[in-house]
Amino acid sequence: xxxxxxxxxxxxxxxxxxxSDDRTLRTFDLAFGDDTEPFEYLPxxxxxxxxxxxxxxxxxxxxxxxxxxxxxxxxxxxxTVTTALHYLKEGEELGLRGPLGNHYxxxxxxxxxxxxxxxxxxxxxxxxxxxxxxxxRSDYGDITVIYGARRPGLLLYRDELAEWEKRGDIEVHLTxxxxxxxxxxxxxxxxxxxxxxxxxxxxxxxVVCGPPVMIKYTMPVLLDLGFAGDRIYTSLERRMxxxxxxxxxxxxxxRYVCTDGPVFSxxxxxxxxxxx
Amino acid sequence: MSSSLRIAKQxxxxxxxxxxxxxxxxxxxxxxxxxxxxxxxxxxxxALDAALDGPVKAAFFPxxxxxxxxxxxxxxxxxxxxxPTAVLGVRPCDARSLLLLDKVxxxxxxxDSLWQRRHDDSLIIxxxxxxxxxxxxxxxxxxxxxxxxxxxxxxxxxxxxxxAESCTDKGERFLKAAYKSQVQRPSQADLxxxxxxxxxxxxxxxxxxxFSGVKAALATLWDSALWDExxxxxxxxxxxxxxxxxxxxxxxxxxxxxxxxxxxxxxxxDTCQSALFTKEASGHNPRLSAKERIRQRVMHKxxxxxxxxxxxxxxxxxxxxxxxxxxxxxxxxxxxxKAEERRTKNEERETTKGVRHAG
Numbered sequence: 001x002x003x004x005x006x007x008x009x010x011x012x013x014x015x016x017x018x019x020s021d022d023r024t025l026r027t028f029d030l031a032f033g034d035d036t037e038p039f040e041y042l043p044x045x046x047x048x049x050x051x052x053x054x055x056x057x058x059x060x061x062x063x064x065x066x067x068x069x070x071x072x073x074x075x076x077x078x079x080t081v082t083t084a085l086h087y088l089k090e091g092e093e094l095g096l097r098g099p100l101g102n103h104y105x106x107x108x109x110x111x112x113x114x115x116x117x118x119x120x121x122x123x124x125x126x127x128x129x130x131x132x133x134x135x136x137r138s139d140y141g142d143i144t145v146i147y148g149a150r151r152p153g154l155l156l157y158r159d160e161l162a163e164w165e166k167r168g169d170i171e172v173h174l175t176x177x178x179x180x181x182x183x184x185x186x187x188x189x190x191x192x193x194x195x196x197x198x199x200x201x202x203x204x205x206x207v208v209c210g211p212p213v214m215i216k217y218t219m220p221v222l223l224d225l226g227f228a229g230d231r232i233y234t235s236l237e238r239r240m241x242x243x244x245x246x247x248x249x250x251x252x253x254x255r256y257v258c259t260d261g262p263v264f265s266x267x268x269x270x271x272x273x274x275x276x
Numbered sequence: 277m278s279s280s281l282r283i284a285k286q287x288x289x290x291x292x293x294x295x296x297x298x299x300x301x302x303x304x305x306x307x308x309x310x311x312x313x314x315x316x317x318x319x320x321x322x323a324l325d326a327a328l329d330g331p332v333k334a335a336f337f338p339x340x341x342x343x344x345x346x347x348x349x350x351x352x353x354x355x356x357x358x359x360p361t362a363v364l365g366v367r368p369c370d371a372r373s374l375l376l377l378d379k380v381x382x383x384x385x386x387x388d389s390l391w392q393r394r395h396d397d398s399l400i401i402x403x404x405x406x407x408x409x410x411x412x413x414x415x416x417x418x419x420x421x422x423x424x425x426x427x428x429x430x431x432x433x434x435x436x437x438x439x440a441e442s443c444t445d446k447g448e449r450f451l452k453a454a455y456k457s458q459v460q461r462p463s464q465a466d467l468x469x470x471x472x473x474x475x476x477x478x479x480x481x482x483x484x485x486x487f488s489g490v491k492a493a494l495a496t497l498w499d500s501a502l503w504d505e506x507x508x509x510x511x512x513x514x515x516x517x518x519x520x521x522x523x524x525x526x527x528x529x530x531x532x533x534x535x536x537x538x539x540x541x542x543x544x545x546d547t548c549q550s551a552l553f554t555k556e557a558s559g560h561n562p563r564l565s566a567k568e569r570i571r572q573r574v575m576h577k578x579x580x581x582x583x584x585x586x587x588x589x590x591x592x593x594x595x596x597x598x599x600x601x602x603x604x605x606x607x608x609x610x611x612x613x614k615a616e617e618r619r620t621k622n623e624e625r626e627t628t629k630g631v632r633h634a635g
Contacts, residue, residue, distance in 0.1 A: 006343035079557035244386035248525030254580035
């Protein structure tokens, strides 16, 4: 981080693509500017993307540090900053502050099985994690992905999911909320599908990312399957401004999501009030 | 080695000019009947008798502060400062608040250089409180009206003069440099007078309340109906946060000049009492009602800050009581927190007894 914590570094849009069939999600691959040093990061960390004149917003990094060429973010268009981001074209410049926050404990996962449970457009940092695990495949045991969205067109990174499905070294379970024409995979909410798949808790860690209601109903399923509270991780979102523990708005009890998180274990969260 | 000297009130100009030649000086100034912190150039601007209506933090963490300026897609950090900052007439509560804020901005993984460049080489000239107000409760927050923590030099008003005492090496060096050999040493009568002023101030404060159990009590009262009741009397206006010497929350906004792409990104004091404070772009708001917000305010000050920094984020200045348009009194809330914990505990004891009898 530079001396002034609030000054973003310049980055450039390398490529941009529409991610969802309703066009509310776009994925940006960003390149560091000519004068900026690429930074080190780990899956689960986030950045503040900044459009001067519009403001800043926090986004989980969707690329893996093993993909050296660019940083990936998927942006849902909801407010002022995200709308401005959606107007960015290839080659245009924006600001970035980061990497911020903690990360998934990939060191602890070594030699163990990892179960990734995702819902909707919160799949970004899980994509980072999956890509990281696959890039270091021999360090990890079985990798299972359970990922759901309302309908097929809202699943992120569909081409890549299709590639993973073809690989023999990662188990992918996709689900949608309602039956849809041409969909021959699971139908049902993520917690229910997880219950059916019954991932084994033996030598395993679970990482859950999704809308609050999905997290709320998936946690008990994993606990019932036998995952210990300190072996289930999730990533939280809160409105943020500074991203560095000063502006005071992203706290959950005494912990700040920006600096103590965004990654927390279920055991850590169980001791905090107002967590979901 | 601390030194003390007598500064006649008619000679305050000498002190102020010594300060302004080395520092950017702030002090209490009367503006339309309110005592506010302003940059000061001469002694006759100072209003040292009345307690400041606003917090001294403004000299180090301005209400609106530029984080960067921009033109199109290029940004510049804010310009450097020329002189270090000094504040004259800082009451002990405000002086201590700076130590608390320094924990937030100046420690941990991320250090806030905008705070540090103002705060770290600053000079704080404290002024003891000879006449504490009814709303003052510094003595309940492990502080006193003549406490020197956070001050480099401490002044005591002894009538026609101030007794000035250095409390740090920095304060000592300043006094030596400013007064050289022309120091007027205080007489025994001056020292006696200062002792009387301090004694009277202590006597005039209400007895200290014991808030030591508040944190433990709060831990049991997350779901208590107490918060509904406290919230009923709150307008969520946030005046308490803007006047609080330890509140550090801020918003970040971009201000662009109309018709251009030039502007500045600023941080602005913000308040957790505003519904917008935590409202997310999706519309989701983790603190939807006044109850959740007032609970956050009390919890942050008396529980979370203690968890993170070892002490409460309150110095007993009483501004939030004095200025609240709805008569919110944090002292009473803390007393109710303690009482509510006792009541709940007793009820539990009764219930257990009942069960035992029934069994």
